[in-house]
Amino acid sequence: MVKTNCEQAALPIDAQGTCHAGVPAPWFINGFGKKVYLDNTANTCNYSATYSDLRVSVCGSRYALIREWKIKDWCDASRVLEKRQYIEVGDFDAPIVGHPELDLDRNGIIDDTLRYGVAPFNCFAAFALPSPKIKDCSSTTVTTEIYSWQPETIAGFPTGRIIWVKLDLPIVNGQLQNVPLGTHYFIFKVRDICNQETIDTVAFKVLDRIAPTMICNSDFVVSLGGGGAARITTADVNKSSRDNCDNTDLKLEVRRLIPAECAPDGVAGYSPWGSFVDLSCCDVGKLATVELRGSDRFGNTNSCITRLQVDDKLAPICTPPADRTIKCTDIPAGLDITELAVLQRNFGLPTVEDNCEVTWEELEPIVNLNNCKIGNVTRRFRAIDAAGNLSAGICEQVITVNPVHNYEIKFPKDVVSYCGVPPKDTLLLNEIACDVLAINVEDKQFTIPGGGCYQIFRTYQIINLCEYDDISGPIILSRDMDCDLAPRR
Ligand SMILES: [Ca+2]
Ligand SMILES: [Ca+2]
Ligand SMILES: [Ca+2]
Numbered sequence: 510m511v512k513t514n515c516e517q518a519a520l521p522i523d524a525q526g527t528c529h530a531g532v533p534a535p536w537f538i539n540g541f542g543k544k545v546y547l548d549n550t551a552n553t554c555n556y557s558a559t560y561s562d563l564r565v566s567v568c569g570s571r572y573a574l575i576r577e578w579k580i581k582d583w584c585d586a587s588r589v590l591e592k593r594q595y596i597e598v599g600d601f602d603a604p605i606v607g608h609p610e611l612d613l614d615r616n617g618i619i620d621d622t623l624r625y626g627v628a629p630f631n632c633f634a635a636f637a638l639p640s641p642k643i644k645d646c647s648s649t650t651v652t653t654e655i656y657s658w659q660p661e662t663i664a665g666f667p668t669g670r671i672i673w674v675k676l677d678l679p680i681v682n683g684q685l686q687n688v689p690l691g692t693h694y695f696i697f698k699v700r701d702i703c704n705q706e707t708i709d710t711v712a713f714k715v716l717d718r719i720a721p722t723m724i725c726n727s728d729f730v731v732s733l734g735g736g737g738a739a740r741i742t743t744a745d746v747n748k749s750s751r752d753n754c755d756n757t758d759l760k761l762e763v764r765r766l767i768p769a770e771c772a773p774d775g776v777a778g779y780s781p782w783g784s785f786v787d788l789s790c791c792d793v794g795k796l797a798t799v800e801l802r803g804s805d806r807f808g809n810t811n812s813c814i815t816r817l818q819v820d821d822k823l824a825p826i827c828t829p830p831a832d833r834t835i836k837c838t839d840i841p842a843g844l845d846i847t848e849l850a851v852l853q854r855n856f857g858l859p860t861v862e863d864n865c866e867v868t869w870e871e872l873e874p875i876v877n878l879n880n881c882k883i884g885n886v887t888r889r890f891r892a893i894d895a896a897g898n899l900s901a902g903i904c905e906q907v908i909t910v911n912p913v914h915n916y917e918i919k920f921p922k923d924v925v926s927y928c929g930v931p932p933k934d935t936l937l938l939n940e941i942a943c944d945v946l947a948i949n950v951e952d953k954q955f956t957i958p959g960g961g962c963y964q965i966f967r968t969y970q971i972i973n974l975c976e977y978d979d980i981s982g983p984i985i986l987s988r989d990m991d992c993d994l995a996p997r998r
């Protein structure tokens with residue numbers, strides 16, 4: 510029985526058109542202990558041999574030869590020896606199978622590990638089934654199965670063990686569908702026509718190479734709170750960012766562009782990535798650029814940018830100086846207490862507070878002083894923050910000026926004059942405090958008939974305009990103020 514494999518070099522063909530040299534002929538050991546082949550070419554020592562073949566197909570390129578040998582012994586003409594030799598030629602080996610030779614990443618090098626990316630809008634890969642590299646002298650068929658190591662569950666509960674699970678995936682138009690993320694294995698079963706099989710296992714990976722889709726809230730307004738700050742979180746900026754694989758695994762971070770005027774070192778730049786960014790009074794009235802970055806668990810990143818209008822809507826608070834009460838005599842002569850500079854110098858300044866920068870201003874006062882400079886002056890203030898917000902309500906200081914009356918009047922004594930007209934203006938007034946004295950002088954002249962003498966009764970009426978109230982009676986000064994029963998002379 511001789512077997513020769515079709516994987517070997519082609520057999521030489523003999524004169525009978527069948528394989529020859531590779532198939533050893535029958536032999537015997539002669540008297541000298543030498544091996545003698547009984548083929549036609551040998552033709553030695555009075556022996557000659559010939560054969561005829563019966564060819565029987567087995568499978569594929571495999572066939573059998575039943576070789577009938579006839580050996581003639583020339584020393585004994587009647588002696589012809591017939592022997593049968595069985596020769597099998599063909600496919601005795603299972604296919605030789607190598608890993609698929611692919612360059613999926615297109616770098617010009619056959620991939621060590623096959624890597625497939627998932628589709629943009631779901632988390633499954635779809636790709637053409639790869640073919641293993643096959644060497645066989647017969648035709649072969651390939652069966653491909655996909656397996657994975659997966660946690661074992663019983664009735665939905667994990668057992669803690671990892672088991673080998675066949676993935677039942679659809680194939681549409683030669684494309685394997687719905688391949689999940691992870692490491693899986695192609696199991697190629699390559700069978701030749703003689704039912705000889707080789708199994709090859711090739712690992713492959715399904716990866717997410719699709720960056721998340723980032724969707725920011727469109728430009729929105731942020732109003733700073735107390736303390737002049739606002740914290741903007743990723744949730745504030747994120748509208749509906751998502752990933753093709755797992756939104757719960759999407760890591761969100763924000764950073765902001767800090768303009769030079771708001772940067773501690775005066776150089777514009779980005780804040781570090783984090784879960785929030787802070788805005789300050791420096792941003793009021795401007796657009797703050799905030800960037801939202803999303804990273805899926807495979808490290809694919811994408812970002813979107815929004816601009817925040819930063820406002821300060823908190824009004825400042827104004828606290829006026831305390832009300833004051835003064836006497837009219839406290840005001841030096843010539844000082845105008847309706848002038849702002851005078852008021853601020855003498856009656857204090859307001860205090861103002863705000864979440865951001867704030868200043869104050871004093872409005873023209875409401876002056877309610879009479880001619881005697883008595884009454885009140887209402888000072889009015891308001892606080893203004895950097896955003897232009899005005900303090901609410903009244904921020905007023907009332908300065909009350911109380912009257913003080915103090916004056917001297919010296920009435921002229923009686924006078925006798927010889928000839929001529931006595932002077933009228935001997936009345937002396939001294940306004941020491943806050944008084945305005947108005948004088949009326951009325952003369953009543955009494956003449957003696959035929960005589961050269963006459964008498965004048967002179968009455969002085971004096972109104973202190975700072976006390977006069979239209980109702981009270983006058984204070985009548987007696988001509989005998991010193992009570993000596995005689996008018997003063
Ligand atoms: Ca084979
Ligand atoms: Ca490659
Ligand atoms: Ca992704």
Ligand SMILES: [Ca+2]
Binds near residue numbers: 821863865894896898
């Ligand atoms: Ca404010």
